Amino acid sequence: MGRSPCCEKAHTNKGAWTKEEDQRxxxxIKAHGEGCWRSLPKAAGLLRCGKSCRLRWMNYLRPDLKRGNFTDDDDELIIKLHALLGNKWSLIAGQLPGRTDNEIKNYWNTHIKRKLLSRGIDPQTHRPVSAGSSAAAASGLTTTASTAAFPSLAPAPPPQQHRLHNPVHAAAPSNASFARSAASPPSEDGHSSSGGSSDAPRCPDLNLDLDLDLSMSLPSSPPKTPAAASSTTASRHHHHQQQKTICLCYHLGVRNGDVCSCKAAAPSPAGPRAFRFLRPLEEGQYI
DNA sequence: AACCTACACAACCGCAATCAC
DNA sequence: GGTGATTGCGGTTGTGTAGGT
Structure with a gap:
């Protein structure tokens, strides 16, 4: 379907944001809320692409962002979530209130990768480097941490016609598409992963006690302000406001009737689309 | 002090998913 | 159901800076 450029590049600034632009x-957004990023730059008097505005707001200006170092607990949680979800940074970020997908992605690439390698663990497969050959990895993917965490998911038949982004892949690694989507971390050198280890099952013998870890309490954070929650997203996916009763299966995008029986916890009237992505947890909200 | 290198992170790009008509 | 517009995600790049020589 041919795509028009998201903005008139000839009339937009690029590169680092100035303080004035940030203030604008x-x-x-304080006055009008988030949303309609396409028209926001013009309305706000910014010579920026809407995407750029959104990114700046989401990754840097949002008032609920937690700046500062990651704790060791954060590190471990990220590692475990990565083992479970692969490079689904937005999903991982959803479990770390106040952190952005971009921040976690950067942190992964600059710190955690090295940390894992220093432990002798392959950051892609989460297996010992020496035993991390593709041949060994090919032994199977059916009993990964994911199924350990969600035993009820294990026997589920491969979902039909799930979109690539549907996180159910992450929760149901027994189907091949999981390996191609959620389980396709970047290649060792940090370059594109799109063609990565598509057929190599990830961490078949991973033992990360994720069932324990995913039920543990997460660090709390200040409640998001209404403005902090994307108004656009909120209007489309207002079910997120009711996440306190939602199980992780639902968080992960499992649709009603797919593999999770937590239907009662899915309040969305918006249909399957509303299950697309989980959002950052509210204060005191656990997975 | 000057240069080089590695690191950290902000920002951009391309594409897929989703929405609206 | 088809199509164009918009949003959001993940990968990658660019740039500033700290540390080493």
Whole structure:
């Protein structure tokens, strides 16, 4: 379907944001809320692409962002979530209130990868480097941490016609598409992963006690302000406001009737699309 | 002090998913 | 159901800076 450019590049600034631009963006969003990124730059008097505005707001200006170092607990949680979800940074970020997918992605690439390698663990497969050959990995993917964490998911038949992004892949690694989507971390050198280890099952003998870890309490964070929650997203996916009763299966995008029986916890009237992605947890909200 | 290198992170790009008509 | 518009995600790149020589 041919795509028009998201903005008129000839009339937009690029590169680092200035303080003035930040102030304009903040002021506008405070006054009008998030949403309609396409028209926001013009309305806010910014010579920026809407995507750029959104990114700046989401990754840097949002008031609920937690700046500062990651704790060791954060590290471990990220590692375990990565083992479970692969490079689904937005999903991982959803479990770390106040952190952005971009921040976690950067942190993974600059710190955690090295940390794992220093432990002799392959950051892609989460297996010992020496035993991390593709041949060994090919032994199977059916009893990964995912199924350990969600035993009820294990026997589920491969979902039909799930979209690539549907996180059910992450929760149901027994189907091949999981390996191609959620389980396709970047290649060792950090370059594109799109063609990565598509057929190599990840961490078949991974033992990360994820069932324990995924039920543990997560660090709390200040409640998100209404403005902090994407108004656009909120209007489309307002079920996220009711996440306190939602199980992780639902968090992961499992649709009603797919593999999770937590239907009662899925309040969305918006249909399957509303299950697309989980959102950052509210304060005191656990998975 | 100057240069080089590695690191950290902000920002961009391309594409898929989703929405609206 | 088809199509274009918009949003959001993941991968990659660019740039500033700290540390080493």
């Amino acid at each position: 963006l903040i002021a506008y």
